[in-house]
Amino acid sequence: MTARAVLTGPERSRDEQFVGRGRELAVLHAQLGRAFESRSGLVVVEGPAGIGKTALVHEFLANVESALVLDVSGEESEAELPYGVLGQLGAQAQPVPEPLAQLPSMGEPEHPDPLVVGAALLDLLRQLQRVAPVVMVVDGGGWADLLSLQALTFALRRLRNDRVLTIVIVRDSDHSRLPDGLRRLLRGSSALRLPLGGLSVRELQTLSGRLGPVRLTPQAAERLHRHTKGVPLHVRALLQQVRPETLADVDAPLPAPRSYTALVRGRLAKCGKPAQRLVTAAAVLGTSAPLHLVARMAELDEPLPALEQAVAVGLLVEWRTGAGVSLGFRNPLVRAAVYDDLGPATRRRLHLLAADLVADVVHRLHHRLSAADRVDDELVGEVAEIGRSQAAAGLWSSACGCLARAVQLTQEGTGRDRLIAEAVEALVAAGRPGEAAALAAQVAPAADPGVRDYALGSVALVNGRLDEAGRHLDTAWPHAKTQCGLAAGVAGRQAMAALAGGRGADAVRWAEQADGDLVRFAELVGLGLAGRVEEGLARSGNLPAASQSDSGELDALLGRGMLRLWSDDLSGAHEDLAGVLAVGNGRSAAFQLLVETALAQVDYRLGRWDEAVMHAESGALAADDFGQLWLAAYAHAVAALVPAARGEWDRATAHVRAARAAGHPDNLIAQVSTASADGLAATARGDHEAVIAALTPLTRTHLPCEPAMVFWPGLLADALVNTGDPDEAENVLGPWERQAMDQERRSALAATARARAALQAARHASVEAESAFQTALEHSAKLDMPFEEARIQLAYGTFLRRRGRRAAAAEQLEAAQVTLSRLGALPYLEQCGLELAASGRSAPRARDTARLGLTPQEHTVAVLISRGLTNRQAARKLVLSVKTVEYHLSHIYTKLGITSRTALIGRLSDPRE
16 A cells, blocks of 8 residues: 655745744644654635745645645536546555546546545545555645535544544635535634744744845845745745845835736726725725725725725725724735826826825825926935934934935935934934945045044944944044034944943943934943943933933933842833833844843843743844844854753754854954853863863953942852862952942852852862851842842752751752752752752752653652642742642643652652653
């Protein structure tokens, strides 16, 4: 008995063209795993035309091993062919049961009963599954013939404990064409529905790199995503039809794919003249607009009949808002197809009319520019002024569009060079450094150095070339300081360059002469870097809530959040940063990156590691996507913290490598952040030599004076103690310890006391070591930093165990174990388990428990219950509700296949597990 895969559709290269769908592929492979366990499955892959349903299933099939594949499909031209779909099985499986072998039988006046054919199909599947699990794919269900679908329904209803996975591929519009029985089956509880949406912006970038000559920028990919909703069919068509520079030009309208334009033209031709005028007016206004405004442009006193007709043919949609009825296009491609089909005279007339009707100044300007035969100086000046006003409001995307357009429309000269500098500033803030660099290169060589070097220095700064940025900005300053707006811009760039270089006092000095994006942030953080955190907190004043703050106040809230983090006010830091994050969308790329990364640091210290990962990954992605190389090392270093502590080595290493690749010798913050993340990962691995190699270079740098900013001296001191070099450990620890005492930072005092205790223990000064451990615990008890407290408890427990005080050791170790388990800090949890075992306490090792399939939270509950705690006692210990503990316990019993606490103790203590 054999079966083979027949992959229909055009030939394609999987490696070159398939992108994304990782979650969906994982679902399909999981369902195939169930089939291997004799649990039949039914998956419905659904979505609109062109979304990639067939491509997804073929990608899945291409990676299926040790399974037999049957792949049949319906075609519109064969929708009336009796048993046309099931008849395809004859070419794929041999031998085929007799009723199937005769299909389709066009010469026969009567065709076999669907029940007979369905029984034969069921028999075939059960014969094949004796050899291997079967994957049966039915594509194009909406065009399959009725008899095949009825027979298929009969067979699917009778698959239970069979090694068969059935995948049915249907378009959203196909369900109405299916027979009632099959439709109920596909929508019932036994079927897993897998709806497909469009590809993400990042996936469109990847796809463009594989299909075209260049990879799209994040902004171009974002435009393409908005235009196509990420539908792969339309994306591929446009990538082949449109040049990359058109996608990157925010002012260049994007067309619809040619095949799609023909479809829209056909629908529009079915409409009467009033509906055509309504659709045309809507296309000129944009993707959506109020009905009354569209009706005025279309010169319709009673627009509802026309709107009803346009909706009926699938061109427009309507919805009701508080201001009345609005309308729009089903997707932007419909609008593009209608707009592109307009003649130039009609387009100009409608844009002029729209410019008189719309209220928004930016939209009015867009319509005037679109209608202009030629652009005069007055209109160019208006474009530039609107761009400047958008920049002043922090609306960088709109600002750089207006300013770049003004540059294009301006003749060579001093005014154009100044416009270029302003456009460069906006492009940098909007996260488009590549376009900023290209524009900065257009500044005339003989231009005012204040303008030219400001533009070039801005580009160099965001690209992480701090020394080059410093040279340009130093050259620009004497020429710019007599020009008010330009001087503020140069000073602001100098302030940010000083921050990156770790020169806090310089950052404050420049920020006091600057204005614009992140200036208040630079001032406050500069004070922190200079060891003047309290002064910075005082300068921040009584700021309003983020939701009520203006641009400068949001900058100050971001800066105050950082200062509160360093002053151990973690709850205050979280309040500031979470508030800014909630309202900061649309601010500069650097601003959004800094908010996400700072909030990740706060969540890391608070022990909210899942949230920390989310924010840190967002910050790192923003650094990469928006070309913020000067901040990328810092963002990736923070993103490595949780993976390193959890033993997720691949992810941690990837972030450390990215941080190192983005770093620059003059960027002290990047250097400290990268080395610290590398050192933390090496500490978690227990590789003391690697810790020393990563962190020793930091001892030769000019370090910030704020001790709570850094944690690497404790890591390095520990590594030096473990490699037998206590004197060098003292040299590293002493300065940090003194700074912590001078600044009275409890987080740093706790960490220095723990490191001091390890050093004293290595010197066999047991009394002094124990005193230092007690001091560390006293400081940590007044903080909300669970990981640091658990590390102290683990080190203290190890110290006590080695001195034979096993009961006292176990008390510290068990407390550490609960926290480390909750955090999922597996390397430290493993060490804790070994120490507990050495203390005479039975404790399952973290990796043993992971092999049983338990989550970190379930592991913690299992450990506590196995020690004899009641559900209520475990809930108090973990600060959870009793119901939550019961919920976790039920999952533990299910995963381990047990029903009692006694069995749980046996499973966790079984060395074979």
